Amino acid sequence: MLKEVLKGSLAALLFSSMSYADDPKEITHSPWKDSFNVYSYLKSPTGECLTHWESSSCGSNAYSVTQFSKRDGFNGFGFRLSWTDVKIDIDHNGTKETVSKYSGNLGTYTAKHYPTAIEHNNNVYFVHSGPVIVEGLGQYGSTSGGGKSISSFKRSDGKTNALGIYVSKINPASNRVTKPTLVHMLYKDDPHQNAVLNVDAQGYIYIVIAGSAANSGSFIFRSKYPNNIDDFVDVSPATFDYSRTYPFQSNNGKPLYRGITYPKLFWVPDGYFRVIYTMHCKNRTYNTDPCKGKARNALVTAELHPNGTHPIQVKNVKVLANYRGNYVVGNAKGNDIVLAFNIYLNEDVHGGSIDDRTNLYYMHSSDGGVSWQNAKNQNITLPIQSEADYEPIVARKYFREGEPVTRKIFMKDINFTGSGANKKPMILYVGVTHNGTSIDASLTAHHYLAKSFYDGYSWSQEKISNDVDHSYSSGTLILSEPSKNTYDVYFPQTPDDEAHGHLKNLRKSFNNALAGGAIAVIPTKGSDVYQGEEQARRLTEALMHPRPLLESTNPYFKNLCEFNYIRSIHNASAHSKFVAIAAGGNPYQYSDHNPLVLVNRNKTVTSALPLNITSVDSNNMTNLTRYTSCKTLK
Numbered sequence: 027m028l029k030e031v032l033k034g035s036l037a038a039l040l041f042s043s044m045s046y047a048d049d050p051k052e053i054t055h056s057p058w059k060d061s062f063n064v065y066s067y068l069k070s071p072t073g074e075c076l077t078h079w080e081s082s083s084c085g086s087n088a089y090s091v092t093q094f095s096k097r098d099g100f101n102g103f104g105f106r107l108s109w110t111d112v113k114i115d116i117d118h119n120g121t122k123e124t125v126s127k128y129s130g131n132l133g134t135y136t137a138k139h140y141p142t143a144i145e146h147n148n149n150v151y152f153v154h155s156g157p158v159i160v161e162g163l164g165q166y167g168s169t170s171g172g173g174k175s176i177s178s179f180k181r182s183d184g185k186t187n188a189l190g191i192y193v194s195k196i197n198p199a200s201n202r203v204t205k206p207t208l209v210h211m212l213y214k215d216d217p218h219q220n221a222v223l224n225v226d227a228q229g230y231i232y233i234v235i236a237g238s239a240a241n242s243g244s245f246i247f248r249s250k251y252p253n254n255i256d257d258f259v260d261v262s263p264a265t266f267d268y269s270r271t272y273p274f275q276s277n278n279g280k281p282l283y284r285g286i287t288y289p290k291l292f293w294v295p296d297g298y299f300r301v302i303y304t305m306h307c308k309n310r311t312y313n314t315d316p317c318k319g320k321a322r323n324a325l326v327t328a329e330l331h332p333n334g335t336h337p338i339q340v341k342n343v344k345v346l347a348n349y350r351g352n353y354v355v356g357n358a359k360g361n362d363i364v365l366a367f368n369i370y371l372n373e374d375v376h377g378g379s380i381d382d383r384t385n386l387y388y389m390h391s392s393d394g395g396v397s398w399q400n401a402k403n404q405n406i407t408l409p410i411q412s413e414a415d416y417e418p419i420v421a422r423k424y425f426r427e428g429e430p431v432t433r434k435i436f437m438k439d440i441n442f443t444g445s446g447a448n449k450k451p452m453i454l455y456v457g458v459t460h461n462g463t464s465i466d467a468s469l470t471a472h473h474y475l476a477k478s479f480y481d482g483y484s485w486s487q488e489k490i491s492n493d494v495d496h497s498y499s500s501g502t503l504i505l506s507e508p509s510k511n512t513y514d515v516y517f518p519q520t521p522d523d524e525a526h527g528h529l530k531n532l533r534k535s536f537n538n539a540l541a542g543g544a545i546a547v548i549p550t551k552g553s554d555v556y557q558g559e560e561q562a563r564r565l566t567e568a569l570m571h572p573r574p575l576l577e578s579t580n581p582y583f584k585n586l587c588e589f590n591y592i593r594s595i596h597n598a599s600a601h602s603k604f605v606a607i608a609a610g611g612n613p614y615q616y617s618d619h620n621p622l623v624l625v626n627r628n629k630t631v632t633s634a635l636p637l638n639i640t641s642v643d644s645n646n647m648t649n650l651t652r653y654t655s656c657k658t659l660k
Contacts, residue, residue, distance in 0.1 A: 052309065053283045055264045057243030060285075062174040065167060065188055065211035067091050067160060071257070077213075079172065088162045094257055096205040096646065100635035102133025102609045102620035103155040103189060103217050108178035112467055114539050117582055118532070118573045123614070125467045125539050126178065127381075128498040131611030131620035132217040134591040137438050137500045138288040138304075138353055139222050139236065141596035143607050146225045147253055150196040150595055152607055153221040153233060154622060158190035158211050173213035179616040186215045191235055193223065193255050194635075196624075198603040202647040205639055207255050209233055209247055224291045224299060224596075226332055229253040232261075232299065237285020240309040244286040246330070246338055256646070263337040266328075268305065271343055273409060274316035274324075282316045287323075290365075291330075292358035294394035299330040300363065302346075302356055302395070320411065322351040322380060325367070327395055346389075346398065347410040353383060355437045355453070357596075359445070361394040366440045366453040366478075369416065371431070382431040386421040386453060386478050386487075392446045401480045403447045421453065421478050421485045434458040434497065438475075439594065441503040443511050450511055450552075453478040454503050456494055467539045469532060473497060475517055479553050489556040491548055495520040498541035502594040504605045504627075511552040516592045516606055516625055519546035519564060538572040540613040542588030547629050565631045566623075567655045583614045587656035592625065602627055610656040621659035624650070634659050 057063055059078050066082035067089045069075055075084035076093065084090070106129035113122035133154040134142055143152035157166040168185035169175040175186045192206035212219060219242075221235045229252030235245040243265035250257040267281040268274045274282065288304040305324045307317035317324055325347040331339040352367040370383045389398045389406055398406045400419045410416055413427060424433040435455050442451040460472040475491040494517065501517030520543035523534035536543075548562040566589060572582055592608040604624045608631075611620035622635040633650040637659060642648045651659065 052314065053241060053243060053265065053285065055267070055281065055283055057237070057245050057262055057265060057285065060242040062214040063212055063242045065091055065158075065213045066171065066173070067167070068093060068211050071095070082172075090161045091158055091167060091208070091211050092161065093208060093210065095208050097159070097192065097208055098205065098640075099638045100154070100194070100206060100622050101156045101618075101637055102131040102611060102622050103157065103187070104179050104611055104616055104620050105129060105132045105177045105215065105217050106179045108176055111178070114467065114469060116469070116538050116572050123583070127467060128496075128541050129179070130540070130542050130588065130590050130613035131609035132220070132591065133620060133622060134593045134607055134609045135217045135220055136288065137591065137593075138290075138355060139220055140290045140356055141224060142220070142222055142593045144224060144596040145598045145602055147229070148197075148199065149253075150198060150604060151193065151223060151225070151231055151255065152196070152595075153191065153193050153209075153223050154206075154607075154609075155189055155191055155217050155220045156620070157187035158208060167211065169213065169215050173215075175215050177215040181616060188213060189215055189217060189219060191219075191221045191233070193231070193233060195255055196604070196650070197647065200647070201633065201650050202643075203635060203650055204255065204646050205642060205648070207258075209258060210235055210245055214238070218287065222289050222291045224293050226293055226299070227297065230332070231255060232291070232332075233258070234286060234289050234291055234301070236289055237287050239287070240284055240306040240314075242285055243283065244289070248332070248335070248338075259335045261333065261335065261338045263340050266340060266343060268316045271316075271345065273345060273348060273411065275318050277314060277316070282314060284316070288354065290354070290356040292356075292363060292395075294358075295360055296394055298332070300327065300358070300395040301330050302327045302354070302363075302365065304352075304354065317348055320350070321348050322370070324348040324409075325352055325354060345409040349411050349413070349415065351380065352387075353437050355440045357440050357442065361392055362442070362445050362449065363391045363395050364440055364442050364449065364451050365389050366421070366437060366451070368435045368437055369425075382434065384425040384431050384433060384435050385416075385423050386435060386455065387416060387419045388421045388451060388453065388480070389419050390449055390451070401451070401485070421480070422487050432459065436497040438500050439503045441505055441513065443505065443508045448482070450482055451480050452503055452511070452513060454501065454515065456497050456499060458497050467496065469535075469537050469539050473499070473522070475501065475515070477515075477550060479511070481553055486553040488554065490515055490550055491517065491519070491559060491562060493519045493522050493543075493546070493559055493562065495522055495535075495537035495543070496539070496541035498590070499543060500541075500591050502592050502606055504594060506549070513550055514547050514629065515550055516545060516547050518543035518588065518590050518592065519562060520544075520569065533573065536569050536571055540588070542590035542613050544569055545589045545592065545608055545623075545625065545631055563629060565625070565629065585657060586612045586614050588613055589623070589656065610659070619659065621656065623653055623659075
C-alpha cells in the first residue's frame with residue numbers, strides 16, 4: 027500500500043497542511059507537493075488524504091477518489107488546447123469555427139511518450155488517460171475549486187475534467203481485458219502528464235507519470251506483485267536537482283528541480299531502466315533557467331535502478347543535447363536504442379517559435395544508452411550545444427541559420443532492423459509546407475506523411491501519403507518483414523486530394539483542419555519511392571465530408587468522430603494478435619465518450635475497450651467490445 031512506502035520526509039511533506047495561498051514558488055523536490063499534481067479528493071486505499079491542499083476538505087468531505095481502485099469502463103481524455111485558437115470556416119457555410127492547435131481524444135497522447143503499451147508473458151499491459159468518476163458524487167472530477175485548466179473542452183456545467191492515469195491488461199487469446207486500475211489523478215487537465223510503462227526482469231510493472239513543463243515533478247509507481255496490476259507502491263524518487271549537472275548553470279546555491287517530461291522508458295539487460303526524456307529549462311514565472319538561454323528544453327538520459335519498494339535510484343544523469351530544443355521519438359530492443367528528433371527555434375533568443383520544428387536528426391546506442399553514435403557509428407561529442415554539434419547526426423536538413431523555416435517536421439515514430447553497428451532505422455514524420463499560420467491548423471497547408479530510412483550507407487526521405495491533414499495526426503511503424511525492412515504504417519487518414527504537393531481542391535478534400543482521421547494502413551519498404559494513395563487500406567468507416575455541398579444533411583460537427591495517436595505495442599511478437607491502440611473521439615467539441623480501439627496484426631479493427639463494464643470474471647476480466655464504428659461506441 028502507498029501508506030507503507032510514504033515514510034520520513036516524504037510522508038511529512040505529503041500530509042503537511044498547505045493552503046492555496048501557499049502555493050510553492052518553484053517546483054519542489056517532492057512531486058506530491060508540486061502545484062496541481064494531486065487531485066483534491068485523492069485518497070490512499072486505506073482512506074488517507076493524499077492532497078497537500080488544506081482547503082480541499084478532503085478528510086471531512088463525502089467525496090473521494092481512491093487510488094489504485096478498479097473503474098467500470100474505458101473512456102479516453104477529451105482535450106483542446108485553450109490558448110491557440112484560430113478561426114476557420116471548415117464547412118464553408120459562411121461562419122468561421124474555432125479550431126485549436128490540437129484537440130480530440132488524447133488518451134494515448136503523445137507520440138513522444140513511449141511505450142504506452144507493452145506485450146509481456148502473452149498479455150498486453152497498457153496505460154491511458156481519461157476522466158475519473160468521483161465517489162460520492164457520481165460525476166467526473168473537474169479542475170474547478172482551485173485546479174489548473176488549459177483545456178477549452180468544457181462540459182455542459184462549464185467545467186473541465188481532471189486527468190486520471192489508468193493501467194490495464196489485455197489477454198489477446200481470450201479477447202478479454204481487466205477493469206482499468208486508477209494509478210493517479212491530478213488536479214489539472216493537461217495530458218502532457220500522460221504515462222509510460224515497462225516491465226523489469228522479475229515481471230514488476232513500472233509506470234512513469236510525466237511531469238509538466240518546468241512546473242511539476244514526475245511520479246513512478248511499481249506494481250506490488252509481478253505480472254499484476256491490482257495494487258501499486260509509490261517508488262517516486264526525489265525530483266532531480268540540475269544545479270550541479272554539466273553543462274547547466276548553478277542557481278546561486280539553490281536547487282533547480284525539474285521533472286521528467288516526454289519520457290521514453292526501456293529495460294536494458296544490465297538490470298535497470300534507461301529513461302530518455304525532455305527537461306524543460308525556463309520557469310518563466312520564477313525566472314530560473316539552467317540552460318542559460320541556449321535552449322527551451324534539453325534532451326537528458328538517466329538510469330533508473332529498481333530498489334524494491336523504496337524510491338527508485340536515479341544514476342548517471344547525462345545531458346545529450348542543450349541547444350534550442352527537440353521533440354524526440356525512441357525505440358529499443360535489448361541494449362539497442364534509437365532516437366530521432368527535430369529541432370525548433372527558441373523564441374526567446376532566436377525569434378522563432380516552438381511550432382517552427384524542422385530538420386531530422388538520429389543517434390543510437392548499442393550498450394543500453396551508456397554511449398551514443400551517429401548512423402555511421404561514429405561517437406558523438408555530448409552534450410550537443412551548437413548548430414555545428416548537430417552536423418554529425420543529421421538525417422535531413424531543411425533549415426539553415428538566417429533562413430526562414432519553409433518545411434516543418436513533426437515526429438511520429440521510429441523503428442529499426444539489425445543490431446549493434448548494423449542498425450537500419452526508419453523514422454516516421456509529418457511534413458508541412460505551404461502554410462502561413464504558426465499552429466498548422468489549416469485547410470490549405472500541404473501536410474504529408476513521410477519516412478526517413480538509413481540503408482547502412484546513406485539516408486533517404488520519401489513520401490508515404492498525402493492523406494493527412496494536420497501536423498498532430500500521429501501514426502506508427504509496425505515491422506512486418508524484418509529481412510526486407512518492410513513496415514506496415516498505421517495512420518489517421520484524411521483523403522486530401524493533393525498530388526505532387528499542389529494545393530488541394532477543397533470540394534474534394536476531406537481536410538477539416540483538425541487532427542485525426544480514419545485508421546488506415548499502408549505498406550512501405552526501406553527506401554522505396556512514393557507508391558500512391560491507392561496502396562492505403564482504410565480499416566474503419568469512411569469519414570463524413572465537412573463541406574455541406576458534398577454531404578448529407580447530418581450535422582457535421584455533432585457527429586464528428588475521428589481516430590488519432592495510434593500507438594504501437596512494444597515488444598509485440600510477429601505472431602501477436604494486436605499491434606497498436608488508437609484513440610477516437612470528436613476533435614471539434616467536448617464529448618462524454620472517447621473510445622479506445624485495438625488494431626490487429628491482420629490489418630483490421632475488430633475490438634474496442636468497453637466504455638461500460640457491468641460484470642467481470644474471477645480474474646477481474648471482461649470481454650472486449652466488438653468494434654462497429656467510432657460514433658456508435660457509447
